[in-house]
Amino acid sequence: MTPAASRTVARSGAWALVQSGALALLSLGAIVVIARLIGPTQVGIAAVAVALAQILGLLASSLMIDALVRAPRLSSAHLDSAFWCSLGVGAVLAAAVAAPALILPEGGPTTVQALAAIAPVLAVKGLAAVPIALHRRGFAFRPLAVRAVAGRLAGAVAGIAVALAGGGFWALIAQFVVNDLVSVALLWRSTDWRPRARIRRRRLAGLLAFGIPWLGAEFVGFASQRVLQILTGALLGPAALGPLTLAMRLAETLRELVASAATQVSLPVFARLQDDPAHLGRAFRAGTRMTVLTTVPAFVGFAAIAPAAVPLLLGDAWAATAGLVVPIALAAAVSSASVYAGNVFSAVDRPRLRVVVAVADLALTGLLFGVALPVGGLDVDAVAWLWFARTVCLSLLRLALVRGCLGVPMRAMAADTLPAAAAAVTMGVAVSILTDALLAAEGPVVASLAGIAAGIAVYGAGVSLVAPAAAGEVAAALRALADRRGPAAEATGAPAR
Secondary structure (H helix, E strand, O other): OOHHHHHHHHHHHHHHHHHHHHHHHHHHHHHHHHHHHHHHHHHHHHHHHHHHHHHHHHHHHHOOHHHHHHOOOOOHHHHHHHHHHHHHHHHHHHHHHHHHHHHOOOOOOHHHHHHHHHHHHHHHHHHHHHHHHHHHHOOOHHHHHHHHHHHHHHHHHHHHHHHHOOOOOHHHHHHHHHHHHHHHHHHHHOOOOOOOOOOOHHHHHHHHHHHHHHHHHHHHHHHHHHHHHHHHHHHHOHHHHHHHHHHHHHHHHHHHHHOHHHHHHHHHHHHHOOOOHHHHHHHHHHHHHHHHHHHHHHHHHHHHHHHHHHHHHHOHHHHHHHHHHHHHHHHHHHHHHHOOHHHHHHHOOOOHHHHHHHHHHHHHHHHHHHHHHHHHOOOHHHHHHHHHHHHHHHHHHHHHHHHHHHOOOHHHHHHHHHHHHHHHHHHHHHHHHHHHHHHHHHOHHHHHHHHHHHHHHHHHHHHHHHOHHHHHHHHHHHHHHHOOOOOOOOOOOOOOO
8 A cells, every 4th residue: 555545544444443432432331321220121122122123224234335345446326226225125124124013903012112113214224325335435434433423322312311211121222213313314414425316227236246145144144143132032031131132232332442443444445455365365464463462352351350340330230241241252352363354255256255154153053042042941141152152163264264265374364363362361361360359358349440450461461472563563553543644535435427
C-alpha cells in the first residue's frame, strides 16, 4: 500500500475502533441495568424471540453486503438491483413472522407476540445493505460508527425505560427494535446514493452467485449460537437460558470492544489484495498476530475474574452466569486465531469454503446439542463447555482452509499465535488464583480490580519475553492510527450513475 492508502486504512480502523468501543460500553451498560431489573427468566423468554429475529434478519441485511464490497467493478445497476432484492427479502420475512400473531387468538404464546413486534425491523434491515456496503467499500467508517452508536444508545434508553416501567421481557424487545430503526434512519442520512426503480437480472445474478453461498454459510454459522439458545430454552427452560444468553452477550460485548473494528476493515483491505496471494497471506498473518495479541488476553482475563466481576455487575440473582462465562470466553479466545478466515474466503472469491465450514458447524451443532443435550440430560454448564469444544474444532478447520487458499503453513500460523496465547494462559492462571483468594477475604470489588491490574502486569511482562516482535507491530499500528497527516479520503465508494 502507498503511504496515503495506509493512512486511510488507519483512519478507517480508528473510526471502526471508536464504533466498537462505544457499542461495547453501551451494550455492557444496557445489559447490566436491564438484567438487574427483569431477572434471568424474563431474559430467557426474550432470548428465543430475539434469536429467531436475528437469524432471519441476517437474510435481509447481509445477502448483498460482502458481494458489493469485494466486487472489482461496481455500477449503479448493481446497487439498484441489490437494494430492491434486499428490501424484497426483508418484506417477505416480515410478513411471514407477523402472520402467526394475526392468525392466533389474542393472548397467544409470548414468543409469537414478541416476534410480531419485531417483524417491521426485518423489512427495515433490507434498507441498510447497500449504504453499508458503499461506506465499507470506500473506507468511510465514520458515518457507520455514528449511526451504530446512536442506534445502540437509543435502544438502550428504550429498553431501560420499559424495564423500569415493569415491562419484563418487552424491555429487550424494545431495545432490539429501537436500535435498528434509529441506526437505519441515520444511515440513510449519511449517504447521497438513492436507488432507481430498476432491477438488472444479469447484474443481480452476478451478485447472487457470490452472495447466496456466502450467506448460506454465514447464516448457518450465525444461527448455531441462536439455535443453541433456542434448544436450551426448549429443553432446559427460560431460567437456564437466561444465564447462558447473558454469558454469550457479555462475550459478544467484549468481542465488539477488542476485535470488531479489525474485522470490519479487513475485508476491503483483503479485497484489494485478491490478485496477490502472497501479499494477502502476509496481511492475514499480520492481522492475526495483532488480533491474538490484543484479544486473547482480554477473553482469558475476563474468564479469570468472572467469579468476582459477574455477581458484582449483575447481582446475586445472576451468580450462575459466572461459571458459564469461563467456557464461553475461552471459546471466543480460541476463535481469535481464525477471525479473518471468512474475509479471506470472500476476498479470493471462494465463498463455498464458508459453506464447508458451515456444514461442519451444522454437523457439530447437531451432534453436540441436538443429540447430547436431550439424550444425555446435560445441564447448562455442560452446554457451555460443548460450545467451547465446537469452537476449537471449527477454528482448526478454518485455518486449514486458509492454508489451502494462501499457502500459509500451519506451522507459521502456530508461530504467530502460540506465544501470545501462552502468555495469556499464564496470566489467566495467575489472575484466577489471585481473584479466588481476594474474593473471600476482600470482596468482589477488590478482587476484580486487583485481578485486572495483575493481569495487565503479568501479560505485559510475558509478551515482552515471548513475542516482542508482535508487540512491536501493535505499537507501530497505534502510531499509524495517531498519524493524521495526508488527505482524509473518506469517499463512500459510490459509482457514477
